[in-house]
Amino acid sequence: MTSECFVHIVLPGETGFVPAGRFRLDIDRHGIATGRFVYGKSYLARDNAVPIDPIELKLASGSFETRLLKGVFGAIRDASPDSWGRRVIEKRAGKAPLGEVYYLLQSPDDRAGALGFSLEAEPPGPHPEFNGTTSLQRLQNFADRIIADEDLPQELLLEGTSMGGARPKVVVEDDGALWIVKFNRPDDQWNHARIERATLELARACGIHTADTRLTSIGDRDALLVKRFDRGWTSQGYRRARMLSALTLLRAEDTHTDRAKWSYVLLAEELRRLSARPQDDAPELFRRMCFNALISNSDDHPRNHAVIAMESAWRLSPAYDLIPSPQISLEHRDLALACGDMGRYAHADNLLSQSARFLVSREDAVTIIDTMEQTVRERWHEIARREGVTARDCEAISGAFAYPGFRLALPRN
Numbered sequence: 197m198t199s200e201c202f203v204h205i206v207l208p209g210e211t212g213f214v215p216a217g218r219f220r221l222d223i224d225r226h227g228i229a230t231g232r233f234v235y236g237k238s239y240l241a242r243d244n245a246v247p248i249d250p251i252e253l254k255l256a257s258g259s260f261e262t263r264l265l266k267g268v269f270g271a272i273r274d275a276s277p278d279s280w281g282r283r284v285i286e287k288r289a290g291k292a293p294l295g296e297v298y299y300l301l302q303s304p305d306d307r308a309g310a311l312g313f314s315l316e317a318e319p320p321g322p323h324p325e326f327n328g329t330t331s332l333q334r335l336q337n338f339a340d341r342i343i344a345d346e347d348l349p350q351e352l353l354l355e356g357t358s359m360g361g362a363r364p365k366v367v368v369e370d371d372g373a374l375w376i377v378k379f380n381r382p383d384d385q386w387n388h389a390r391i392e393r394a395t396l397e398l399a400r401a402c403g404i405h406t407a408d409t410r411l412t413s414i415g416d417r418d419a420l421l422v423k424r425f426d427r428g429w430t431s432q433g434y435r436r437a438r439m440l441s442a443l444t445l446l447r448a449e450d451t452h453t454d455r456a457k458w459s460y461v462l463l464a465e466e467l468r469r470l471s472a473r474p475q476d477d478a479p480e481l482f483r484r485m486c487f488n489a490l491i492s493n494s495d496d497h498p499r500n501h502a503v504i505a506m507e508s509a510w511r512l513s514p515a516y517d518l519i520p521s522p523q524i525s526l527e528h529r530d531l532a533l534a535c536g537d538m539g540r541y542a543h544a545d546n547l548l549s550q551s552a553r554f555l556v557s558r559e560d561a562v563t564i565i566d567t568m569e570q571t572v573r574e575r576w577h578e579i580a581r582r583e584g585v586t587a588r589d590c591e592a593i594s595g596a597f598a599y600p601g602f603r604l605a606l607p608r609n
């Protein structure tokens with residue numbers, strides 16, 4: 197089986213798509229998928245052409261090939277919808293799962309990064325008007341009906357978003373910017389929106405560069421608005437930053453079978469090669485790793501880290517999707533990515549073990565960890581209450597912060 201589409205890109209400094217190349221996906225009779233991409237000759241002839249992926253898809257003639265990620269190049273898969281967006285598309289199509297190219301073509305054009313897709317060589321046209329915040333009640337009702345697996349009219353299903361992640365969300369325009377709205381679910385154990393906002397504010401207090409957010413109420417529920425850092429408003433429209441997930445940088449699969457490549461240490465090495473300012477971005481990644489360990493964030497998977505390039509230079513994106521994860525164990529908790537010589541163990545000694553790979557001296561690493569631990573211990577509750585997290589919800593998540601095993605005395609060899 198073969199499927200293909202044209203790939204378009206918004207170049208730095210511009211707001212409209214231009215054709216970049218063609219993507220083809222072949223699946224043989226054994227179910228093995230092979231993806232092929234070729235840049236267009238007219239695109240390669242442009243003085244301002246930039247690579248879709250500066251490592252895997254460098255600007256060059258000829259065909260590129262991959263069998264990773266079901267045959268979809270990482271940079272292209274990063275522009276494809278994740279679980280919530282796929283759920284909406286499957287609801288609209290009336291079946292699941294669907295082919296990878298189908299997901300690309302059926303996604304609304306609010307996807308992360310600067311790519312677009314079509315069956316024709318002609319680039320996608322300007323994006324229609326975005327929903328505003330006045331539409332949030334209607335959009336939340338739509339999300340609730342999707343969660344409840346109700347039958348919905350096709351025109352309502354067009355309200356879906358291609359933004360990734362498992363939680364219900366939409367994109368709205370407000371105050372000259374685009375915002376991802378993350379809704380609370382009716383079956384949430386706690387007020388997810390307020391807790392995520394509080395966690396991002398706690399990260400800021402720890403010196404971490406986070407995405408801008410704000411809270412809003414929709415009826416009797418709250419929602420979190422996250423300002424998109426891959427878009428920049430101009431009078432001609434929105435500029436788009438190219439975006440690559442850490443999964444793409446690590447050349448890894450998104451399944452447990454490829455966990456050996458899920459590593460903060462390996463990601464730091466990739467940042468040192470790609471970032472325009474590795475001396476800033478590698479230590480920033482170290483701080484985020486330490487923060488995730490101190491809040492027991494076991495959902496710090498490679499899709500929750502990214503690099504962006506609004507111009508030609510690549511930089512680590514602001515932090516996003518930071519959530520505490522209360523767990524039963526008091527002695528040993530793991531992160532999703534390996535963070536030192538002891539693998540994924542969220543322990544102070546493990547974080548220190550490879551600090552030099554993040555361009556952080558051991559002395560500075562000790563100071564960072566000690567200072568951050570003190571801030572998390574002393575301020576998480578204050579910040580949570582300031583952001584409207586209830587006393588009940590604070591009690592429910594309290595065990596996530598600076599858990600006892602973070603400083604557990606380890607046996608010496």
